[in-house]
Each structure stands twice: as C-alpha cells, then as structure tokens.
Amino acid sequence: MRNLLKTGALGLAGACALLASNAVVAEPLVITNAKIYLAGSSNDPQTIDNGGLVIEDGKITAIGVEVSVPAGAKVIDAGGKPVTPGLFAALSGLGLEEISLNREGNDRSVRGAFSLSAAIDATDALNTDSSIIPISRVGGVTRAYVTPDPGQKLFGGCGAVIDLSGSVDPVTSACIAQNTVMGFAGAVRAGGSKAAALSLLRSYLDEVALYQQSPADYRFLMSASDLSPADLKALVPYLEGEKPLLVAVESAPDILRLIRLKDKYGLDLVLYNAREAWRVAGALAAADIPVIINPLDNLPTGFETMGATLKNAARLEKAGVLVAYYDSDIGYTHNLRLLPQLAGNAVANGTSYEGALAAITLNPAKIWGLDDQLGTLQTGKIADVVIWDGDPLEVTSRPQSVIIGGKVMPLETRQTILVRRYKDLDRGDKPFAYRGR
Amino acid sequence: MAKIGGARRTGTKTGGKVSFGGMPRLAGLSALLLLAGCGGGQDKAETTSVEQMLTNPYPSTYAPYTGQPTLITGVTILDGTGAKIKDGAVFFRDGKIEAVGQTGKIKTPQGDVVKIDGRGKYLTPGLIDNHSHLGVYPAPGFRSTSDGNEATSPNTAQVWAEHSVWPQDPGFTRALAGGVTSLQILPGSANLFGGRAVSLKNVPSRTVQGMKFPDAPYGLKMACGENPKRVYSNSGPATRMGNFAGYRAAWIDATHYKKEWDDYLEKTEKGEEVDPPKRDLKMETLAGVLAGEILVNMHCYRADEFAQVIDMSKEFGYQVTAFHHVVEGYKAADLLAENGICASVWADWWGFKLEAYDGVRENAALIHNQPGSCTIIHSDSDIGIQRLNQETAKAMADGRNIGIEIAPEEAIKWITANPAKAMGVLDQTGTLEPGKMADLVLWDGDPFSVYTKTEQVFIDGALMYDVNDPSNSPRMDFEIGQEGNQTTGGAGQ
Numbered sequence: 064m065r066n067l068l069k070t071g072a073l074g075l076a077g078a079c080a081l082l083a084s085n086a087v088v089a090e091p092l093v094i095t096n097a098k099i100y101l102a103g104s105s106n107d108p109q110t111i112d113n114g115g116l117v118i119e120d121g122k123i124t125a126i127g128v129e130v131s132v133p134a135g136a137k138v139i140d141a142g143g144k145p146v147t148p149g150l151f152a153a154l155s156g157l158g159l160e161e162i163s164l165n166r167e168g169n170d171r172s173v174r175g176a177f178s179l180s181a182a183i184d185a186t187d188a189l190n191t192d193s194s195i196i197p198i199s200r201v202g203g204v205t206r207a208y209v210t211p212d213p214g215q216k217l218f219g220g221c222g223a224v225i226d227l228s229g230s231v232d233p234v235t236s237a238c239i240a241q242n243t244v245m246g247f248a249g250a251v252r253a254g255g256s257k258a259a260a261l262s263l264l265r266s267y268l269d270e271v272a273l274y275q276q277s278p279a280d281y282r283f284l285m286s287a288s289d290l291s292p293a294d295l296k297a298l299v300p301y302l303e304g305e306k307p308l309l310v311a312v313e314s315a316p317d318i319l320r321l322i323r324l325k326d327k328y329g330l331d332l333v334l335y336n337a338r339e340a341w342r343v344a345g346a347l348a349a350a351d352i353p354v355i356i357n358p359l360d361n362l363p364t365g366f367e368t369m370g371a372t373l374k375n376a377a378r379l380e381k382a383g384v385l386v387a388y389y390d391s392d393i394g395y396t397h398n399l400r401l402l403p404q405l406a407g408n409a410v411a412n413g414t415s416y417e418g419a420l421a422a423i424t425l426n427p428a429k430i431w432g433l434d435d436q437l438g439t440l441q442t443g444k445i446a447d448v449v450i451w452d453g454d455p456l457e458v459t460s461r462p463q464s465v466i467i468g469g470k471v472m473p474l475e476t477r478q479t480i481l482v483r484r485y486k487d488l489d490r491g492d493k494p495f496a497y498r499g500r
Numbered sequence: 501m502a503k504i505g506g507a508r509r510t511g512t513k514t515g516g517k518v519s520f521g522g523m524p525r526l527a528g529l530s531a532l533l534l535l536a537g538c539g540g541g542q543d544k545a546e547t548t549s550v551e552q553m554l555t556n557p558y559p560s561t562y563a564p565y566t567g568q569p570t571l572i573t574g575v576t577i578l579d580g581t582g583a584k585i586k587d588g589a590v591f592f593r594d595g596k597i598e599a600v601g602q603t604g605k606i607k608t609p610q611g612d613v614v615k616i617d618g619r620g621k622y623l624t625p626g627l628i629d630n631h632s633h634l635g636v637y638p639a640p641g642f643r644s645t646s647d648g649n650e651a652t653s654p655n656t657a658q659v660w661a662e663h664s665v666w667p668q669d670p671g672f673t674r675a676l677a678g679g680v681t682s683l684q685i686l687p688g689s690a691n692l693f694g695g696r697a698v699s700l701k702n703v704p705s706r707t708v709q710g711m712k713f714p715d716a717p718y719g720l721k722m723a724c725g726e727n728p729k730r731v732y733s734n735s736g737p738a739t740r741m742g743n744f745a746g747y748r749a750a751w752i753d754a755t756h757y758k759k760e761w762d763d764y765l766e767k768t769e770k771g772e773e774v775d776p777p778k779r780d781l782k783m784e785t786l787a788g789v790l791a792g793e794i795l796v797n798m799h800c801y802r803a804d805e806f807a808q809v810i811d812m813s814k815e816f817g818y819q820v821t822a823f824h825h826v827v828e829g830y831k832a833a834d835l836l837a838e839n840g841i842c843a844s845v846w847a848d849w850w851g852f853k854l855e856a857y858d859g860v861r862e863n864a865a866l867i868h869n870q871p872g873s874c875t876i877i878h879s880d881s882d883i884g885i886q887r888l889n890q891e892t893a894k895a896m897a898d899g900r901n902i903g904i905e906i907a908p909e910e911a912i913k914w915i916t917a918n919p920a921k922a923m924g925v926l927d928q929t930g931t932l933e934p935g936k937m938a939d940l941v942l943w944d945g946d947p948f949s950v951y952t953k954t955e956q957v958f959i960d961g962a963l964m965y966d967v968n969d970p971s972n973s974p975r976m977d978f979e980i981g982q983e984g985n986q987t988t989g990g991a992g993q
Contacts, residue, residue, distance in 0.1 A: 163852040164726075195851065359883050362639040363670055369982045392883060397851035404890065407950030458890045458950045459897035478850075478860045481830075482902060486866065488834045495831075 091133040092118040092469060094450065097141035099126060101440050102148050102417070102424045116146065118446040121469035126440055137471075139464060141450050147420065148440050149205025149447030149467065150403070153355045153387035153427035154335060156396040157196065157207045158189040158225065158233075163396070173214035182293035183220025185209045186237045191230065195397055197476040200227040202400020203455070203462040205447035206235060208431055210242045210309065217252055217264060218243050218294065222309070224431050226447075228467040239431050240333060241301055244311040245321060246367050261320060268328050271298040304331035307430075311335050314367035315342035322350045333430055336360075336391060339370040344382030353385035353430045358409040360391060376422070377413030386418075387426040407456035419456060445469075558662060560712035562701055564937075564960030568614040569593035572942065573603045575618025580625040580916040580931035584909035590623060592938035595960040600932050616956075622947050624912055625932050626681025626939030626959060627888050630797070630919040631824050631844055631878035635685055635700075635708070636661055638669030639882065640978070649688030650695060654732050654746050657720065658781035659695035661685045665708045668976045671882040676702050676965050676974065678886035679941035679954045682713060684923050686721045686824075689799040690731045692746045694721035696785055697797060699923050703959050704974045717924040719821070720789050722747070724800035724809065725855050744808065751816040754786030761787065795821040795924055797844075801855040803831035810839050822922040824878065827859040830866035833873065842874035842922040843867045846884070847891040847898075864892075864914065865899025868906060876922060877914045888915045893948035908948055937961075 099111040115130035116123060125131070132138065162168030170188045173179065189209065199207070210222030219242035225233040244252065249260030270288050274281045274295040282292060290298075300306040312318055313336050322343075325332050334340065335355040340347060347354065358376040363369045379386045388405040390398060406419035414422075421438075428438025436445050446469040453460035465472045484499030491498070570592055577588035579600060589603040591613075599606040636648035647664035650656040665685055675683065681702050687694035697719030700711040728743050737743045760777040767774045788794035796813070800806055800823045813820050822842040823829070827850060829836060829843045836843050845867065850859025860866075868875040877892050879885035896911045920930025929937045938961035945952040957965040966972040 161851070162854050162857060165854050168854065359886075361674060361886075362882055363979060363982070365640045365642070369979070392881070393849055393852055398848060401848070404894075404950060408887070408890075411951045411953060456950060458893045459948065461897065461901060478858075481858055482860050482862050482866070485831050486902065488832075 091136035092139065092446070092466065092471065093130065093132050093136045094118075094139045094141050094146060094448065095130075096143055097146040097450065098143060099440060100145060100147045100420060100455070101126070102420050102438070113143070114146075116440065116448065118448070118466065118469045121446055123440060123442050123444050123446045123448075125442060139450065139471075141464075144463065145451045145453070145455050146440070147203075147449050147451065147455050148424040148438055149449055149465070150203045150399070150423050151387075151425075151427040151438060152199070152204055152207035152389065152399045152402065153423075153430060154389040154395070155207045155209055155399055156212070157199065157209050157227075157399065158191060158193050159185060159209060159211065160396050161190060161193055161195065163393075172212040172219055176215055178291055180213065180216035180294055181218035181220060181241055181290065182297040183211050184238050185211050185220065185222045186234055189223075189225065189233070191225075191233055194477050195399075196227050196229060196233075197473075198397075198478055199399040200229075200465055200467070200472055201462060201474050201476055201479070202402075203449040203451070203465060204399045204402065205449070205465065205467045206428075206433075206437060207399060208239070208427065210240070213242060213244050213252065215252060216289075217249060217260065217267065218298070221297070221306075224433060226467055228470065228472065235437075236431065236433060238306075240307040240309040241298065242309045242311075246312045246314060246317045247365060248311055257317070261324070265324070265328075267298065268302060271295050271302055275299050275302065301330065303329045307331040307333045309333045309335060313338050313365075315339040315370065317367065318343050319346060322346055322352065325350060325352070335389070338368045338372075338375060340384070341372065341375045341378035341382075342370055344379050344384055347379070348383040351385075353387065353426070354379060355387045355389050355427075355430070357391040358388055358405050358412070358414070373408070373412040376409040376419070380414050380418045385426055385429060386422050387430055388419075388422045403456045403460070404458050407458060410456060416456070558660075558709055558712075560714050561707065561709045562703070562705070562712055562714055563710075564595045565703065565962035565964070567592070567595065567938070567958065567961035567963060569609060569612065570614040570616065570958070570961070571609060572616040572618045572623060572940075575603075575616075575621050575623045575942070577623045577932060578909045578912040578947070579933070580913055581933065582909055582913065584907070588618075588623065590932060590940065592940070592958070592961050595938055595962070597932055597934055597936050597938050597940075599934060616942070618942065620945070621955065622943040622945065622952075623932070624679070624941050624943065624947060625916040625930055626941055626957065627679040627915045628919040628923070628930060629675070629680055629683040629879050629885050629888060629915075630822065630876055630922050631880045632675070632683045632685055632882075632885055633688065633880070634671040634675060634683065634882060634885070635665030635667065635669045636687065637882075638666045639671055649690040651688070651690035651731050654691050654728055654737055655693045655750050655782060656687075656691050656695050657693040657750070657783075657785040659687060660698065660718075661687050661696060661721075662698040662708045662712065665698065665700070665711075667705055667708055667711055668978055670976045670979050671885070672702055672704065673974045673976060674882065675885045676957055677954060677967075678888065679943075679947075679957055680885055680888065681939040681941070681957065681959045681964075682920070682923070682925065682929055683885070684719060684797070684919075686719065686797060689721070689723035689727045691723060692728050692737070692743055693750060693782075693786070694723060696794070697721050699925060701959060703962075703964060704976070713923075713925060713928075715925075715928065718785075718788065718794045719797045719923070720785055720794050722796060722798040724798060724805045725802060726853050727799070740805075744812065747812060748815070750782075750786055751790070751812070751818075754783050754790055755816065757783035758787035758790050789818050790816065792819070795922070797822050797824055797922070799824045801825050801827045801853070803828040803835075806832050806835060806841075810835065810841070821924075822874075822876065825856070825880070826867070827856045827863065830860060830863045831858075833867045833870040836867065837870040837873040840872070840874075842876055842918060844876040844878040844919070844922065845895075846880070847877060847895040861894070861898040862902050862904075864895035865902070865904045865906060868899070868910075868914075869904050874918050874921065875914050876918045878919070889943075889947040889952070890950055891915075893950075896948065908946075911948070 094116045099114040101109040117125035156171045160169040211220035213219035221238040223237045224235040250257045253260035253263045337354045361373045402423040409419040425438035428434040448466040450464040573589045577585040591599045650659045686697040699713035699716035824844045826843040917930040920926040940958045942956040944955045
C-alpha cells in the first residue's frame with residue numbers, strides 16, 4: 064500500500080509502528096504547501112515553510128519540505144497557510160457540563176454533603192454527545208482534559224483526557240489527576256481556615272498511607288475520617304507521586320507551602336489559577352511543578368491575588384516553568400475555542416510566540432503525560448492537526464481544516480446550522496423549523 | 501452640597517429640551533426627572549424645591565483635567581462615524597476635538613502644541629462599554645463589596661447603581677488601559693426592575709459624582725427570563741408569565757403615578773396652590789421611563805422574549821433603548837432594527853444558561869446586517885472590558901466567514917458611537933468630530949489585532965494613560981503599597 068518515492072526531510076522514523084487504542088482508521092492524508100509549526104519546545108520552535116505532512120493510520124508519518132505521497136492518499140493543499148498541532152485544553156468541564164448554571168445540564172461536581180469525593184471519575188459521567196465538542200473542535204481544539212470539581216469536600220475526583228472527534232468512546236487517558244483546592248477556596252471547605260485546609264489535606268494523606276498499609280483493617284479504626292474507603296482507595300496513587308495532584312491555589316506563600324508538602328509526601332503536583340506564581344517562579348521551576356494559568360487574570364480579586372498581573376505568563380516562561388493556559392472564567396468549557404486568544408494576549412504581554420503556542424498544545428500534553436503521543440507535529444505522534452486561515456494566535460483567524468487521529472473532521476455544528484437557518488429572516492414558504500436542518 | 505471630587509462643573513449645558521438652573525419649563529413629569537449628570541444650576545444651593553430633588557439630587561461634579569493642545573499626525577483614523585482616514589490628523593484643545601482630516605490638510609494650530617507622530621498607529625474614539633458592573637461588583641470581590649443586585653424584591657426600580665459604585669475599584673484602571681473612556685454601570689439582572697444605571701467617565705475620582713458623565717440620561721435596568729424567576733422562585737415570579745405580570749403591574753402603577761404628578765404640575769403652572777403628591781422612588785424611575793427621559797436597558801436573551809417585551813413597551817408607551825446580551829439577536833434582527841432597538845452583545849459567550857444555548861459567533865454580524873440596526877459589543881465583565889477591540893475583531897471575522905463583510909471603520913462603531921447612542925451621549929462623545937469631547941485612544945497598531953495595545957488614552961483632551969509612562973497610569977487606593985503589586989501602574993498591570 065505504501066508507495067514511497069522519496070522520504071521527507073524528517074524521515075519516517077517509527078511510522079505506523081504502533082496505533083493508539085482509539086485511533087481512527089482512515090485513508091492516508093497528505094497536507095501540502097503548508098507553513099508547519101512543529102510547536103516543539105521554545106528552544107526548538109521549528110517552522111517549515113512550504114512543507115508537507117503525511118498522515119497514515121491516524122499518525123503523522125512524515126513531515127518535511129518534501130514528502131512523498133502514499134498511494135490512495137487524499138491531498139489537502141493548505142495554500143501556504145499555517146498548520147499547527149491540534150489545540151489541547153489543559154482544563155475544562157467538557158462533556159460534564161452542557162449548561163453551566165442549570166443543574167439539569169451540569170455534572171461538574173457533587174452538590175451538598177454527598178459522601179463521595181476523591182473516588183469520583185470524570186469518565187463515569189461524560190456526555191460524549193455534548194454539542195460543545197464539535198463547537199470546540201471547529202475552533203481547533205482536538206484534545207481536552209476534563210475534570211470534576213470539588214463540591215463541599217477538598218477533592219473533586221479524577222479527570223481524563225478526551226479527544227474531540229465525536230467518538231462515543233473518546234477517552235485518550237483516564238483518571239489522570241485528582242482535583243483539589245487550597246488557599247481561600249480550600250478554606251471555605253475546611254472550617255473557613257486556610258491553615259485548616261492544609262492541615263486537612265495532610266491528615267487525609269496520612270490517612271491514605273494508613274489505609275494503604277492494610278485496607279482490610281482500616282475500617283476497624285476508631286479515628287476514621289469523613290473520607291469513605293472508596294475515596295481513600297482512590298487517593299493511594301497520589302502518595303509518592305504515581306499520579307499528579309491538581310491543586311487550585313493563588314498566592315505566593317500558599318504555593319510555597321504546597322512545594323513543601325510535595326517534598327514531604329513525594330507528591331507530583333500540578334497547580335492551577337496560580338495568579339501569584341510569578342512571585343515564586345524560581346521555586347516552581349526548581350521543584351519541576353507545572354502551572355495552568357489564565358493569562359488574562361489581572362485583578363486583585365482578594366488578598367491572595369494582589370499580585371495578579373498580565374505578566375504572569377511571561378515571567379513564568381522566563382523562569383523555565385512549564386505553563387499551560389486555560390479560561391478560568393465563563394469560557395471554561397464553552398469557549399475552549401478561544402485558547403488562541405489567551406495565547407495571543409500572552410504574546411502581547413511578553414511571552415514568546417513559541418511559548419504561547421506550546422501553552423495550548425505541547426505543554427498540556429506534557430502536564431497530562433501524553434507528550435509522547437500528542438502536542439507537537441512530529442512523526443510517530445497521533446495526527447491531531449489544524450490548518451488555519453491566518454496566524455493561529457490572531458483573534459481574526461479560524462481553522463479551515465481540523466484533523467483528529469488522522470481523520471478530517473466535519474466543520475458543521477449546531478451553531479453553524481442555526482446560522483444557516485436564520486441568516487435569511489424572510490418568512491419563506493415554510494416556518495424556520497423546516498429550514499437548515 | 502459636597503464639593504469634593506473636582507471643581508464644580510459650571511456653564512451648565514441645556515441639552516436642547518431641558519433647562520436647569522431654575523424651575524422646569526416643560527409641562528409634565530418629563531421635565532423633572534431627567535439628567536443624571538447635569539452640574540445643576542449655579543444657584544443650586546439657594547433653592548431646594550421638590551422639583552430639584554426630583555431633577556438631579558446627586559449631580560455630576562466631573563471636571564475634565566487639563567490637557568495640552570495636541571496634534572496627532574500620520575495616523576490611521578477610524579473616526580466612529582464610519583469613515584477611515586489614512587495618513588490622518590487630529591487636533592484637540594481645551595478638552596474638545598477641533599479638527600479631523602488628512603495630515604497637512606487640517607488647520608495648523610498656532611502656539612505651544614504637543615505633536616505626536618502617529619505613523620504606523622491607529623486612532624479611534626475612546627471606547628465605550630454600555631454594560632459594566634465595575635464599582636458595583638468590584639475587585640476585591642468580597643461579600644461586603646457585592647453591591648450590584650438588590651435581590652430583595654423583583655421590583656427595585658428605586659435603587660440607583662451610583663449609590664453602590666465604589667470609585668476605588670481597580671477594575672476601572674484596567675478598563676482604562678483597554679481604551680475605555682466612558683461606561684454605563686448597571687445594577688445586576690436578578691430583578692424584573694433592577695434599578696437605575698449610571699454613566700461614568702473613566703477618570704478616577706474620590707466620589708462617584710466626580711465620575712458621572714455630564715448631562716447623560718439615566719438608564720433603567722430590566723431583566724427577562726431565567727434570572728428573576730430563578731431568584732424569586734419561592735415568592736414569585738416563578739415563571740416567565742409571572743415575570744410579565746410583574747412588569748405590567750408596575751407599569752400600570754407608574755402610569756398612575758405619572759399622571760398624579762403631571763396633574764400637580766399643571767395646576768402649579770396655572771398658579772394653583774396644591775400639595776405635591778408623595779414621592780415614591782420606585783415609581784419616579786418608572787415614570788421617568790414613561791416620560792421618555794430614562795433609557796430602558798433590558799437583559800434579554802431569547803428572540804421570542806424580545807417580541808413580548810416590544811409589545812409591552814407599546815402597551816405602556818415607552819421605548820426600549822437597548823436589549824443586552826441578545827444571544828438570539830440573529831433570530832430576530834429584523835424586529836430589533838424595525839423597532840429602533842440597539843442590541844448589546846458579546847462576541848461569543850454562550851451556553852452558561854439554557855437561554856444562552858443558541859449563541860452563535862455570527863450574532864453581531866447578523867444583527868449588524870439589518871438595515872437600520874444598532875450593534876454594540878459589551879463586556880459585562882471586568883476582564884472582557886479590557887479587550888472590547890478584540891471582541892469586535894472576532895465578531896467581524898465571523899461575519900466575513902459567512903459573507904458579511906464589515907469594514908473596520910464600521911465595526912469600530914460597535915464599541916464607540918453605538919454604545920454612546922444607547923447611553924444618550926452621542927452628541928458629546930463616541931466619534932471623532934469637531935466640537936466633541938476629546939476622548940481618544942492611540943493604538944500601537946491595528947486595534948483589531950490581538951497583539952495591539954493601547955499606547956495613549958485621552959479623556960476630555962487630558963492624557964490619562966500612557967503605556968510607556970508608569971507615572972501616567974492610575975492606581976487605586978486598594979492596590980498601593982501591597983506586596984506583589986509593585987510592577988507598574990495599576991492600569992498597565
């Protein structure tokens with residue numbers, strides 16, 4: 064089936080050796096005449112002008128100035144436009160919330176004093192038919208981390224990375240990290256005290272250790288906490304850092320306290336919000352702790368965010384901290400398609416272009432342990448690829464083609480259909496309900 | 501009268517149909533309610549009649565700061581009237597725009613003039629946001645500063661946003677860095693009638709009065725749909741039909757109230773000695789709407805609800821000035837345009853409520869595409885207000901992608917002239933035309949690019965923000981001397 068005439072500049076290393084479990088089998092695909100943003104690390108931000116990219120069996124098999132076209136391949140002429148890795152949403156409630164403020168449409172967290180917390184798993188609730196999936200996809204988003212949120216307890220449960228292909232089985236990697244909150248958000252779940260929140264987290268971790276020693280005997284202990292055995296069992300992989308603990312935190316001193324906690328318990332930490340992370344950027348870099356920030360957060364919303372600044376992203380990058388961006392505001396789930404706007408503004412405020420692009424592609428893949436498969440345009444990786452009609456980080460640019468797992472995605476959504484239905488408001492021969500379906 | 505917050509504005513503008521500084525000259529209540537920001541007459545202190553309490557009890561004390569006569573040349577101008585001038589020039593002096601045109605072709609001013617080389621840069625009117633909660637939901641967002649929703653009754657038309665606005669909200673400084681020179685502060689949308697809105701100039705002051713936009717009419721905030729019925733689900737309204745019953749009952753009361761006052765005024769004009777009716781703050785605001793003096797700003801998402809509200813406005817004889825959010829505006833853009841109602845929208849927010857589920861990115865463009873339309877991009881956000889230009893750029897691009905080409909010189913109206921119109925201040929600001937307030941933004945590039953930043957922001961001719969001069973960047977009291985916040989001025993933060 065392969066009819067390779069010449070190899071590309073970057074070769075075909077390891078091509079089609081392995082398939083991702085959920086890779087979509089599709090005809091070979093070649094993108095030609097592309098300005099390819101390989102989107103590697105900021106010290107290797109290669110771009111290939113007028114390049115080609117070959118996709119076979121869902122993976123990238125060649126990239127270069129010249130690539131050979133496999134037999135039977137569909138060819139997409141990018142017309143010189145930019146081609147990037149698919150965007151990767153570092154945090155979202157995709158598939159968990161369809162309507163944020165209506166409880167019938169929102170499954171992001173438990174309500175009230177429900178008993179389970181850490182044992183909750185996002186993949187048990189995913190609505191894989193969410194309209195937000197195609198709507199985000201046509202905005203260039205191809206993978207998203209989906210996490211439950213803490214309800215009244217410190218833990219929210221574990222999240223997963225999903226693809227946005229529209230598959231009924233979109234899970235790329237399940238139960239990756241446990242969501243928890245510290246700082247003021249922790250305090251409101253721990254007697255109104257930040258100190259109590261941290262103390263509670265330590266006591267839970269100690270208890271997990273105890274549970275781990277002898278799960279069968281644990282339930283006979285007199286001092287059992289309010290965490291259920293299911294929650295304790297779910298927390299075991301976070302001790303000693305087998306899995307990352309995802310922690311919402313804001314202030315510089317709170318971040319330092321978490322770094323000490325990491326050292327004590329051998330935790331693997333990922334921090335989010337972190338509006339004052341820039342003040343302790345060196346410590347974060349030294350501790351190898353990534354942060355997921357909203358680069359637009361620049362208001363002193365409380366005493367733990369007095370240092371909020373548009374410069375957070377650039378300063379973290381400069382210090383060598385692994386940074387990803389997310390919308391902490393109203394677009395958290397519904398406007399993942401605005402990730403490029405976050406990145407563009409980060410550039411406007413001092414972040415390197417490569418660094419900002421990586422913050423919405425490679426870095427989330429690294430944070431969630433999938434950078435061997437996703438996040439850059441490299442041979443051997445899953446073919447999540449976007450062709451843009453202009454500068455990918457510019458607010459006026461839109462994807463003109465989106466490929467997930469090697470498959471070209473439809474660009475229709477219920478929003479594009481609504482537009483088609485109502486673009487012409489003439490009464491017509493039949494009601495609107497008969498049009499543009 | 502307190503006089504802090506800047507020099508008292510003198511030389512009161514008469515605004516065409518109303519005169520201040522004495523008894524109202526127009527028959528009817530309309531003459532009494534009126535303008536939020538008028539400086540009041542110079543003889544205010546001497547007379548404290550009922551009429552004056554009704555007219556303008558919290559007058560604007562806003563006074564422009566002094567600017568240098570300034571000539572900007574070689575700049576690309578999007579003037580807010582729909583014109584684009586390449587290699588343009590603007591001259592402003594004493595707070596007013598004096599000339600706009602081609603570089604070298606406008607009248608060259610004499611004397612000591614600051615000259616700015618605008619080559620490679622853009623000049624627009626100061627941006628205007630007609631949907632902001634700065635000051636009423638300030639940073640820090642504590643319970644003690646949560647002053648935007650008087651959610652104690654479905655009709656709180658008696659409350660005025662200006663009595664909640666904290667002028668020290670750091671959000672004002674961030675909005676300034678985004679080029680916002682005027683803004684309307686609205687009460688929240690919990691209630692059928694949320695209360696009066698106030699228009700401000702984005703110049704820091706110790707008092708709200710010191711920010712109040714001179715001669716701006718008041719607005720009334722109303723809300724459709726989900727919010728009121730959710731907030732009052734126990735006591736009512738608990739349904740959309742309950743919402744309408746609540747609006748209509750209030751308009752009936754207001755019609756009666758207005759007539760009482762009109763009758764009273766008519767009698768006093770004839771010289772009859774009669775006692776005035778008892779004032780009712782709630783009814784005063786609603787009667788002001790019926791008199792055409794207070795502008796209705798109604799939070800409303802769904803197309804079917806616009807039509808219901810328009811019928812209600814005809815039932816009681818008032819005009820809806822602007823619907824806000826209007827996520828389904830594209831489904832009824834013809835209806836909005838035919839009824840002369842502005843649509844104040846986000847570029848792409850959707851899905852946070854079921855009534856916002858049908859949001860589309862092409863909404864603004866489709867509304868704009870109707871003849872006689874009035875499209876506005878609003879923020880409703882202390883983050884979004886910092887980038888109204890980017891929101892506009894996105895909506896332009898999404899129009900283009902469905903074949904609706906909107907030129908930048910047209911789109912800029914969505915965040916300048918159109919919100920000025922909806923706030924009733926278009927005669928004073930919103931475009932770059934001789935005689936108007938010198939509210940301008942100099943951008944370091946195309947304002948519809950994500951990489952472009954404001955370079956200088958002028959309000960009434962005074963340079964209030966300069967990206968290259970940390971000393972020319974306001975910082976509110978809350979932020980000064982705080983650890984971690986010593987990087988630049990508040991506005992550039």
